[in-house]
Amino acid sequence: MTRKAAIIGGGVIGGGWAARFLLNGWDVAIFDPDPEAPRKIDEVLANAKASLPALSDVPMPPIGRLVFAKTVKDAVQDADYIQESVSEQLALKHRVYADIQANAPDAPLGSSTSGFKPSQLQEGAVNPATIFVAHPFNPVYLLPLAEVVPSPASNPALIERAKDILRDIGMFPLHVRKEIDAHIADRFLEAVWREALWLVKDGIATTEEIDEAIRMGFGLRWGQMGLFETYRIAGGEAGMKHFLEQFGPCLTWPWTKLMDVPEFNDELVDLIAGQSDAQSGHHSIRELERIRDSSLVGFMRALKDRDWGAGRVLNAHDAGRRKAALSGTDAAAAPLTLAHLQVLPGWIDYNGHMTESRYLFAGSETSDAFLRLIGAGMDYVAAGHSYYTAETHIMHLGEAKLGDRLTGSLQVLSADEKRLHVFIRIEKDGAPVATLEQMLLHVDMNAGRACPAAPEVLAHLFKIRDSHAALPRPPATGRHVGQRKG
Amino acid sequence: MTRKAAIIGGGVIGGGWAARFLLNGWDVAIFDPDPEAPRKIDEVLANAKASLPALSDVPMPPIGRLVFAKTVKDAVQDADYIQESVSEQLALKHRVYADIQANAPDAPLGSSTSGFKPSQLQEGAVNPATIFVAHPFNPVYLLPLAEVVPSPASNPALIERAKDILRDIGMFPLHVRKEIDAHIADRFLEAVWREALWLVKDGIATTEEIDEAIRMGFGLRWGQMGLFETYRIAGGEAGMKHFLEQFGPCLTWPWTKLMDVPEFNDELVDLIAGQSDAQSGHHSIRELERIRDSSLVGFMRALKDRDWGAGRVLNAHDAGRRKAALSGTDAAAAPLTLAHLQVLPGWIDYNGHMTESRYLFAGSETSDAFLRLIGAGMDYVAAGHSYYTAETHIMHLGEAKLGDRLTGSLQVLSADEKRLHVFIRIEKDGAPVATLEQMLLHVDMNAGRACPAAPEVLAHLFKIRDSHAALPRPPATGRHVGQRKG
Numbered sequence: 001m002t003r004k005a006a007i008i009g010g011g012v013i014g015g016g017w018a019a020r021f022l023l024n025g026w027d028v029a030i031f032d033p034d035p036e037a038p039r040k041i042d043e044v045l046a047n048a049k050a051s052l053p054a055l056s057d058v059p060m061p062p063i064g065r066l067v068f069a070k071t072v073k074d075a076v077q078d079a080d081y082i083q084e085s086v087s088e089q090l091a092l093k094h095r096v097y098a099d100i101q102a103n104a105p106d107a108p109l110g111s112s113t114s115g116f117k118p119s120q121l122q123e124g125a126v127n128p129a130t131i132f133v134a135h136p137f138n139p140v141y142l143l144p145l146a147e148v149v150p151s152p153a154s155n156p157a158l159i160e161r162a163k164d165i166l167r168d169i170g171m172f173p174l175h176v177r178k179e180i181d182a183h184i185a186d187r188f189l190e191a192v193w194r195e196a197l198w199l200v201k202d203g204i205a206t207t208e209e210i211d212e213a214i215r216m217g218f219g220l221r222w223g224q225m226g227l228f229e230t231y232r233i234a235g236g237e238a239g240m241k242h243f244l245e246q247f248g249p250c251l252t253w254p255w256t257k258l259m260d261v262p263e264f265n266d267e268l269v270d271l272i273a274g275q276s277d278a279q280s281g282h283h284s285i286r287e288l289e290r291i292r293d294s295s296l297v298g299f300m301r302a303l304k305d306r307d308w309g310a311g312r313v314l315n316a317h318d319a320g321r322r323k324a325a326l327s328g329t330d331a332a333a334a335p336l337t338l339a340h341l342q343v344l345p346g347w348i349d350y351n352g353h354m355t356e357s358r359y360l361f362a363g364s365e366t367s368d369a370f371l372r373l374i375g376a377g378m379d380y381v382a383a384g385h386s387y388y389t390a391e392t393h394i395m396h397l398g399e400a401k402l403g404d405r406l407t408g409s410l411q412v413l414s415a416d417e418k419r420l421h422v423f424i425r426i427e428k429d430g431a432p433v434a435t436l437e438q439m440l441l442h443v444d445m446n447a448g449r450a451c452p453a454a455p456e457v458l459a460h461l462f463k464i465r466d467s468h469a470a471l472p473r474p475p476a477t478g479r480h481v482g483q484r485k486g
Numbered sequence: 487m488t489r490k491a492a493i494i495g496g497g498v499i500g501g502g503w504a505a506r507f508l509l510n511g512w513d514v515a516i517f518d519p520d521p522e523a524p525r526k527i528d529e530v531l532a533n534a535k536a537s538l539p540a541l542s543d544v545p546m547p548p549i550g551r552l553v554f555a556k557t558v559k560d561a562v563q564d565a566d567y568i569q570e571s572v573s574e575q576l577a578l579k580h581r582v583y584a585d586i587q588a589n590a591p592d593a594p595l596g597s598s599t600s601g602f603k604p605s606q607l608q609e610g611a612v613n614p615a616t617i618f619v620a621h622p623f624n625p626v627y628l629l630p631l632a633e634v635v636p637s638p639a640s641n642p643a644l645i646e647r648a649k650d651i652l653r654d655i656g657m658f659p660l661h662v663r664k665e666i667d668a669h670i671a672d673r674f675l676e677a678v679w680r681e682a683l684w685l686v687k688d689g690i691a692t693t694e695e696i697d698e699a700i701r702m703g704f705g706l707r708w709g710q711m712g713l714f715e716t717y718r719i720a721g722g723e724a725g726m727k728h729f730l731e732q733f734g735p736c737l738t739w740p741w742t743k744l745m746d747v748p749e750f751n752d753e754l755v756d757l758i759a760g761q762s763d764a765q766s767g768h769h770s771i772r773e774l775e776r777i778r779d780s781s782l783v784g785f786m787r788a789l790k791d792r793d794w795g796a797g798r799v800l801n802a803h804d805a806g807r808r809k810a811a812l813s814g815t816d817a818a819a820a821p822l823t824l825a826h827l828q829v830l831p832g833w834i835d836y837n838g839h840m841t842e843s844r845y846l847f848a849g850s851e852t853s854d855a856f857l858r859l860i861g862a863g864m865d866y867v868a869a870g871h872s873y874y875t876a877e878t879h880i881m882h883l884g885e886a887k888l889g890d891r892l893t894g895s896l897q898v899l900s901a902d903e904k905r906l907h908v909f910i911r912i913e914k915d916g917a918p919v920a921t922l923e924q925m926l927l928h929v930d931m932n933a934g935r936a937c938p939a940a941p942e943v944l945a946h947l948f949k950i951r952d953s954h955a956a957l958p959r960p961p962a963t964g965r966h967v968g969q970r971k972g
Contacts, residue, residue: 223701285722
């Protein structure tokens with residue numbers, strides 16, 4: 001059954017939460033009195049739709065239903081999860097919580113607050129045990145981090161449930177065990193921010209120079225390892241202790257101005273705003289968002305390939321979905337439709353078409369599904385036998401573009417105890433965009449040579465082969481590259 | 487003529503400099519009295535060779551010659567550039583500079599110092615005008631940033647020459663206009679470091695939790711935009727000034743402990759070292775280096791695809807090389823080695839082999855690089871023309887496994903105004919793991935039909951075709967699937 005999230009406060013952060021829930025198949029009700037809220041949410045949702053699916057290698061669930069509620073009561077009714085993202089004013093948050101808990105006192109109620117502690121948020125609440133911090137990072141629909149901060153008054157079981165919900169929408173809940181102003185990450189951001197204000201004010205560096213000093217160097221490091229793991233490497237074989245002893249003394253050196261805070265006056269604001277215009281003013285905010293999101297998708301896909309950091313979170317999220325996506329294929333006396341795919345943003349090359357290698361990927365998805373069907377899946381391989389692809393001929397016959405839904409069907413051309421010759425059609429709206437003719441060999445993986453497949457596998461295979469013998473042989477079979485058509 | 491760099495001090499940083507110069511075709515002489523230096527340098531160089539070429543889409547120059555010099559004098563003799571990376575002790579640096587300048591008083595002399603100002607480095611020097619800060623970031627062979635800091639005593643023309651040299655080895659020289667302790671980036675690192683020490687000491691978070699708080703959130707942002715551009719987006723259409731006015735008040739809130747410095751005692755060292763062991767101790771430092779480098783390559787390639795940030799630096803560096811690569815093609819009639827890849831965890835199927843579709847991916851990387859080489863890259867496509875792949879025949883000839891390093895080379899079989907018939911070899915240790923025979927068609931993307939390529943593209947293409955006409959035709963060409971060998 002579809003679950004429901006209530007989003008209270010529909011700015012950039014609330015909109016990011018809404019997009020994440022919707023694209024992960026949750027229904028969402030938003031409450032925000034701002035008449036501009038629907039437009040703002042639409043913009044965030046458009047950005048999310050253009051980027052989040054590119055991180056998934058399994059079909060996404062159908063998008064949830066979005067409702068703009070007229071009252072907090074309507075929004076939170078029957079909600080399985082409530083996220084508050086109103087302005088950073090404690091009194092306002094308390095009023096909103098009273099309204100929420102008058103209608104839904106038991107639902108997990110996360111706050112996007114950057115700075116307040118959960119015990120502050122809970123003050124005077126009807127049910128303090130359900131209120132906690134769930135602090136996300138912009139863009140909420142892409143960045144996995146959510147700092148989950150309970151107070152001693154929180155219900156531990158509810159916190160665990162909330163963390164499961166955050167994982168369900170692809171996030172990485174970081175359980176912050178002791179509450180503290182600004183939690184963890186924002187303390188670092190604040191430290192860097194204060195130092196940066198000094199550097200600009202003192203004319204050491206412009207906003208652009210500061211940004212380059214970050215993104216050309218340690219910023220790249222911090223996207224994949226944090227502070228300590230990076231320094232562990234710097235310490236080398238001598239170890240972390242050696243590193244610490246070497247760098248400890250710097251603590252007393254004048255390497256930061258952070259003992260002090262710059263005066264925050266109009267002059268400083270104008271200086272920074274002017275430098276920022278010079279640096280980035282030639283891009284609109286929408287353009288900057290797209291550039292940012294596209295780069296973040298690139299980083300996260302790089303990490304996904306390596307099953308590291310944020311990429312590990314994505315892989316775990318996919319694995320949970322794959323099971324659902326694979327169930328429900330049945331054999332038939334016709335080419336077997338085995339794969340259903342959607343062309344994701346990350347599959348597109350600079351021509352705007354699906355990249356070449358994704359056609360072969362679609363073919364592999366189809367043949368893998370076929371092998372599972374005849375009993376030569378994961379367990380079979382784990383026991384030491386497998387089909388290897390020896391040869392493939394691909395015909396590119398059409399163009400697959402962003403968002404296209406493709407099917408992969410397979411016809412057995414011939415098969416014996418060791419060889420399996422198949423023809424795969426990748427189709428869009430019933431018309432082929434590519435065909436793949438493949439020769440697979442059954443191998444003993446330990447001996448490293450071809451051998452007959454197991455009798456139960458051959459029984460399934462030969463049954464399908466015999467029924468497919470009645471099918472017309474596709475004209476594209478037996479072709480070599482450059483051969484004239486017809 | 488090959489140029490020479492002298493590297494004084496051969497630790498991780500000096501080794502990183504040496505690797506960057508060598509892989510960019512410079513000869514390098516290293517001086518380091520440590521008998522362990524050659525082993526350490528070899529290790530850094532092995533890491534660099536395994537990662538830096540993966541960032542290049544044009545053939546790299548031949549690797550330079552590495553010499554371990556017995557004296558500073560031997561090292562700096564005839565050097566076009568000198569980089570000092572000895573320990574952070576000012577008196578030691580002064581002694582080393584005296585030795586260097588007694589033998590090479592006029593060469594640019596950059597220091598890797600994290601903290602000292604150039605005017606401090608210049609004190610008492612024979613020729614202060616040539617001494618400046620060139621502060622790199624580990625791993626030096628991958629991260630583009632070098633903070634270049636002159637003092638008023640520096641020679642501006644020499645500083646410009648040094649910046650050109652840094653660009654020549656693929657770096658991004660950030661000219662810091664006013665000298666200051668710890669330059670720019672390390673001030674931020676120091677601020678975060680001090681805050682992190684407090685968080686660990688106070689038991690708020692472990693080293694692992696802090697690292698997750700960074701790399702799952704703002705760390706990903708900072709690899710592609712810095713602090714100010716990120717916040718500019720957060721400010722939205724209302725602008726940077728609005729953002730500043732909203733967040734200015736936080737400066738007086740207790741969001742950082744940075745007004746204070748934690749006591750750096752054994753207890754704190756043990757706490758951090760112990761937590762770091764628990765977090766990362768199951769990986770050796772070498773493993774962590776490989777994981778880091780592989781992820782950095784992934785990030786930088788993602789940015790390169792988008793021509794943004796560090797990726798823009800890489801593209802500019804490639805562009806400078808492309809001309810040299812093209813002019814070199816008529817010298818030797820050989821298949822062009824265009825792609826360098828490593829088999830990543832995400833590329834492996836449940837057989838433990840590189841998935842089928844990654845062979846085609848490797849082929850695409852090779853043909854894409856070829857198209858860029860002949861002038862049919864991104865700009866050409868943006869202007870409405872492109873080569874589409876019509877047909878591909880893949881022979882699977884070997885097994886690529888996790889961590890294997892592959893190269894992709896391309897031979898032109900035939901080409902006319904519209905058609906391009908190529909043969910691609912994907913090789914591991916010089917032996918093919920797969921070959922791809924491809925037919926590409928040149929198309930007018932708006933009209934949606936084949937058309938002749940631009941004259942300047944054809945000029946490059948035909949020159950390569952004509953030189954490749956002398957090469958033997960690979961026996962695997964013209965095959966169809968299932969055809970007997972021989």
